[in-house]
Amino acid sequence: MLRPGAAGDSRVASRCIARRLNLYFTAMTERHYAAIGLTFAAMLLAAAPIRAQEPTTVTAPAGACAGLRDLRLPDVRLTEVVDAPDSLAHGDLARTPHCRVTGVISKEILFVVTLPNRWNQRLLMGGNGGFAGVINRAVARNATYGYVTVSTNTGHRDPDDGAGAKWALNNPERQIDYAFLGVHRTVEVAKVLAKAFYGSEPRYSYFDGCSNGGRQGLMEVERYPEDFDGVVAGAPAIPFTHIFASFARNLRAAYPTPAYFAKPIVTQANLDLLSARVLEACDALDGVKDGVLGDPRDCKFQLSSLPSCPNDKAAASCVTRAQRHAIETIYSPLTDAEGTVIYPGQPLGGENLPGGWAAWIAGADSLVMHDFHYPSLQPFFAIEGARYLLFGDPSWDYTQNRADLYKEGRRISAMYDADDPNISKFGARKGKLILWHGWADPALNPLETIKYYEQVVAKNADAREYVRLFMEPGVLHCAGGNGPSNAPWLATIVKWVENGVAPEQVTATKQDSTGKVILARPLCAYPKHAVYKGSGNSADANNFVCREP
Ligand SMILES: [Ca+2]
Numbered sequence: 217m218l219r220p221g222a223a224g225d226s227r228v229a230s231r232c233i234a235r236r237l238n239l240y241f242t243a244m245t246e247r248h249y250a251a252i253g254l255t256f257a258a259m260l261l262a263a264a265p266i267r268a269q270e271p272t273t274v275t276a277p278a279g280a281c282a283g284l285r286d287l288r289l290p291d292v293r294l295t296e297v298v299d300a301p302d303s304l305a306h307g308d309l310a311r312t313p314h315c316r317v318t319g320v321i322s323k324e325i326l327f328v329v330t331l332p333n334r335w336n337q338r339l340l341m342g343g344n345g346g347f348a349g350v351i352n353r354a355v356a357r358n359a360t361y362g363y364v365t366v367s368t369n370t371g372h373r374d375p376d377d378g379a380g381a382k383w384a385l386n387n388p389e390r391q392i393d394y395a396f397l398g399v400h401r402t403v404e405v406a407k408v409l410a411k412a413f414y415g416s417e418p419r420y421s422y423f424d425g426c427s428n429g430g431r432q433g434l435m436e437v438e439r440y441p442e443d444f445d446g447v448v449a450g451a452p453a454i455p456f457t458h459i460f461a462s463f464a465r466n467l468r469a470a471y472p473t474p475a476y477f478a479k480p481i482v483t484q485a486n487l488d489l490l491s492a493r494v495l496e497a498c499d500a501l502d503g504v505k506d507g508v509l510g511d512p513r514d515c516k517f518q519l520s521s522l523p524s525c526p527n528d529k530a531a532a533s534c535v536t537r538a539q540r541h542a543i544e545t546i547y548s549p550l551t552d553a554e555g556t557v558i559y560p561g562q563p564l565g566g567e568n569l570p571g572g573w574a575a576w577i578a579g580a581d582s583l584v585m586h587d588f589h590y591p592s593l594q595p596f597f598a599i600e601g602a603r604y605l606l607f608g609d610p611s612w613d614y615t616q617n618r619a620d621l622y623k624e625g626r627r628i629s630a631m632y633d634a635d636d637p638n639i640s641k642f643g644a645r646k647g648k649l650i651l652w653h654g655w656a657d658p659a660l661n662p663l664e665t666i667k668y669y670e671q672v673v674a675k676n677a678d679a680r681e682y683v684r685l686f687m688e689p690g691v692l693h694c695a696g697g698n699g700p701s702n703a704p705w706l707a708t709i710v711k712w713v714e715n716g717v718a719p720e721q722v723t724a725t726k727q728d729s730t731g732k733v734i735l736a737r738p739l740c741a742y743p744k745h746a747v748y749k750g751s752g753n754s755a756d757a758n759n760f761v762c763r764e765p
């Protein structure tokens with residue numbers, strides 16, 4: 217979750233704002249990186265056939281790092297080349313001798329590439345959450361296990377003041393780099409650096425990102441199918457412009473004017489009541505009462521069952537007319553004048569959890585307010601996006617400008633939306649794509665990821681050979697929630713790409729604060745879903761089976 221910076225040092229705290237936003241989106245990624253090492257160790261120790269198919273380890277020639285200092289590449293400046301033979305002494309995430317290259321492509325696409333001295337011939341690029349603007353440092357952890365790792369800030373620097381998207385104002389180059397080009401240009405440079413360092417290009421290249429990072433992964437699959445052999449796209453921001461339109465719609469419902477930022481219409485008591493009633497109605501439908509909805513589409517909860525407050529006076533056990541209207545709007549799809557759905561309504565589940573509606577849609581989350589100067593994150597993205605990405609007008613005011621953002625968004629959708637379902641070129645070159653999404657995601661609607669997957673399958677006859685979708689019951693945005701969200705996605709895609717093992721199910725876990733696993737469940741390749749066998753510990757994945765709906 218979002219956490220305040222160093223106590224009493226607001227300067228440090230503000231400098232960390234976008235970094236924290238990025239971390240927020242990549243929290244899942246960072247957490248499962250920790251598990252990846254163990255997973256790989258297990259793979260190496262496991263059956264001989266898997267070990268036999270591990271790429272041979274390549275050792276960098278002596279002096280290779282120093283040699284990179286003389287490398288000249290068109291439109292690229294290498295600003296720092298650090299030979300780190302003793303990474304522990306540097307406190308690096310890459311805990312193995314390596315060479316770290318920092319540079320700039322074109323005017324301002326900053327990148328960092330970490331080249332371990334002992335290389336597994338794989339490259340891994342980490343994605344960026346939110347408005348990007350900072351390097352994803354967590355990905356460098358994987359250099360410990362032999363990966364060349366790479367990350368970019370996508371061509372702009374975090375403004376350090378919580379302003380979000382000011383960097384985009386009247387700057388089409390930055391917008392294009394953020395929209396899709398920064399990742400592509402960076403991975404090309406990283407491959408050239410690997411060739412110069414080891415003498416050969418990566419045998420396999422991977423991308424792993426969540427949220428905007430998931431969108432980046434899909435952009436690569438759709439626009440540059442040659443860049444990666446395997447892409448993991450978590451909770452992807454697919455129809456970027458429609459997402460902003462939905463955020464703006466929810467903003468107007470939850471906070472009719474900025475005066476509501478400090479005292480939103482929907483209270484935490486409302487969310488607690490709502491969540492309790494939803495679970496009461498639907499938690500047991502999946503066979504286990506665990507605070508998780510196996511599939512929110514099965515839940516027929518009616519908002520009308522919430523009691524109205526007598527005399528419309530707000531209280532914990534009821535909703536006022538205004539509260540009911542705001543909640544109803546959030547659950548409803550955004551439609552055009554003809555009733556066509558532009559963006560689906562928020563699915564049921566996770567309403568009152570930390571990192572749920574209060575942090576994203578309708579609350580006054582003090583940490584979000586502290587970091588982003590907005591009461592929750594959907595208003596942050598809606599207003600910053602409208603001002604700087606869409607209208608180029610810092611004075612844009614949602615209470616004055618009532619334009620339909622989905623219509624206005626058409627001007628920029630070709631640049632930002634990652635919704636092209638024709639990915640046959642990626643499939644034809646044996647690329648593999650894993651999509652995953654939390655069913656209780658309060659930020660990006662999981663139904664949109666199902667829609668995209670179904671479009672891909674409809675468009676590409678053999679899509680099941682290279683695309684799999686995994687829905688995560690009870691999981692919030694990228695991580696968190698009552699459901700388990702730690703899943704070994706990287707190990708899974710590596711096995712699929714290199715050994716041809718298509719994933720049918722993956723075990724996800726949830727840990728307590730000490731790191732102890734308290735819940736394990738199978739995630740199933742969509743449309744299959746996990747069904748409780750009816751007996752045994754419901755926290756044990758072995759007591760579930762993947763079944764067709
Ligand atoms: Ca349940």
